[in-house]
Amino acid sequence: MRVLIVFLVLLLSLPSFPLFAEATNEVEFNEELIALKVDYALSPNKKLEALETLILLAESNDWRHSEIRSQVYKAEILISLEQIQSAQKIVDLYLPRTKAAHLLESRARLQLVQITINTTQNKPTIDLINNIEENILLIENEKVVADLNSGLGIAFYTIRNNESALKHLENARKIYKKMGDEIGLSETLNSLANIFSDESEPDIAIQYLSEALKVMRKFGDKHGESILLYNLAQNYIAKQDFEEAQKSLASTLKLNQELDDIAGIAWTNHSLGLVFEEQNNYEKALLYYQQALVFFKDNNDKTNIINVSLGKINCLIELEQSNEANQELLVLKPIIDEYKDEYWQAPYQRLNAKLYALNNDYKAAYETQVEVTNRFNDRYKSDANNDIQELLIKFDLNKKANDNRILQQENELQELRLKQKQKESTIWRMAMAFAVLIMVLIGYLLQRILVNRNHFQEMALKDHLTGAPNRRAILEFAERQYQLSKRNRTPLTVAIIDLDFFKSINDNYGHDVGDEVLKAFSTAISSSIRSQDQFGRYGGEEWLLVLTNTPVEDVSIIFERITKNLSSIEVDSLPAGLKITFSLGAAQVDKKDTTVNKTINRADTNLYQAKESGRNKAIF
Known part of the structure; x- marks a missing residue:
């Protein structure tokens, strides 16, 4: 989620002032600075250009406090664009000056910038957070207190302390509501939405983000709008609603290109990679991940380097590019090792296990997965x-x-x-x-x-829609039964089932009806097999059926049972005369099958033949 940056660019909601008349004193200068902050139609890059003029004016007139405030705002914009090195230079130069000048607000804002930088580079933040919490008590301006509470809420969220994050965000929300500050409220809604996303409540998060998006569009803040659209896409991804996710990301990308926001483009490319990865389009996902990595590596953004690299490595493994995947894992390991906790170790080790499995080193894959589980425990x-x-x-x-x-x-x-x-x-x-x-x-x-x-x-181990075992669970069951079959010399049959014309159901009646069909089919299979057998959702409308101690000839009986049970289930919104059918391909483990995947591949070939020869049949 793009959560760190939003607060830093949503500042004082005061009436605009003309930006073109050169200020003759510090009061006029500060009025122009405030007007620049609330001119939401200006892109961050355009604001940087205007700030350079104001900073030169402050320096030439020796308006030290005004110079500091301008540089603070510049650092906030730079960090919103993820120009980390440039922002760090301003923090290093002006943070000591804010202390000497007793500018508590400016000091706290620069500390929030430093927290953002430290988070991306895996550096400590707690001392900075504690210092801001102490200084808030000394500030009387309600708007400033609300902004700092909002910033602290985001800071606590980034270190996964949601309890403290909620406390500070609630403090900010109350003040913004009291002041009638719509921009501040929308930023708080965005931050709360990200917390609910972490708590696996995407519907609540989408509701908050949609409300915040209306405010951003009302004020014409395209940069804020792009971030909210990006975060909306993340929640649609969590709901597996990839169509809506792609729409949001397409709008985000368009806004980022208009604003020349290369950081936003990188974040969007990362998410597009995730969308295509979730849809098993690994070639396209890999292209987006590679584009995103260039920016994050240039900015030494270690958190995002890890995030994107993990997705890239998974795509390489799925594309069976084991050498490239292994090389990427080796490059990523030193960065992972910099983190003291186990947060990144588990997904990293899971990819190691997956790579071992790709290379047929199942013992190492199993041992690595056991290590991951033990680490969790x-x-x-x-x-x-x-x-x-x-x-x-x-x-x-x-x-x-x-x-x-x-x-x-x-x-x-x-x-x-x-x-x-x-x-x-x-x-x-x-x-x-x-x-x-x-x-x-x-x-x-x-x-x-x-x-x-x-x-x-x-x-x-469960498919979120149907409650049936997911691909990972059914494949693990198939592997265990395959080993038992080989050891005990008992027959083992696997079958792949595919719903006929399922895409037409989705296109004609909608995805909600398609989901109900999948649930009904899962129920039909469950009531058609023995307790020692197992089935699971293999992907999309495909299902994998594992029949223990069963010769392949018995598959025709199972086919008839499923057909009968499926016909007795009514699916709302489908025409009464519409019959749901399916095709089945099956194969029995034989001596030539060195792995269970060999048997599954033969079953898949038979499924293809069943579909090509007219569907609604079983071939084995």
């Missing part, structure tokens, strides 16, 4: 233990403080011993109640960790 355990230790330490410190206070009071107030004992008893009761509270909290945390872990494990 260790991380959950470590987080839980750390939480427990922190709570126990706090409890211990409170208890010791209470004990010391009691002893001191006993030494000083011997004549009030009875009263002191009563106070001690009260304190102990409070300590015990606190201990009980801590234990309840620990239990709750452990329970939430377990629920989340189980949820993620389940989500990783």
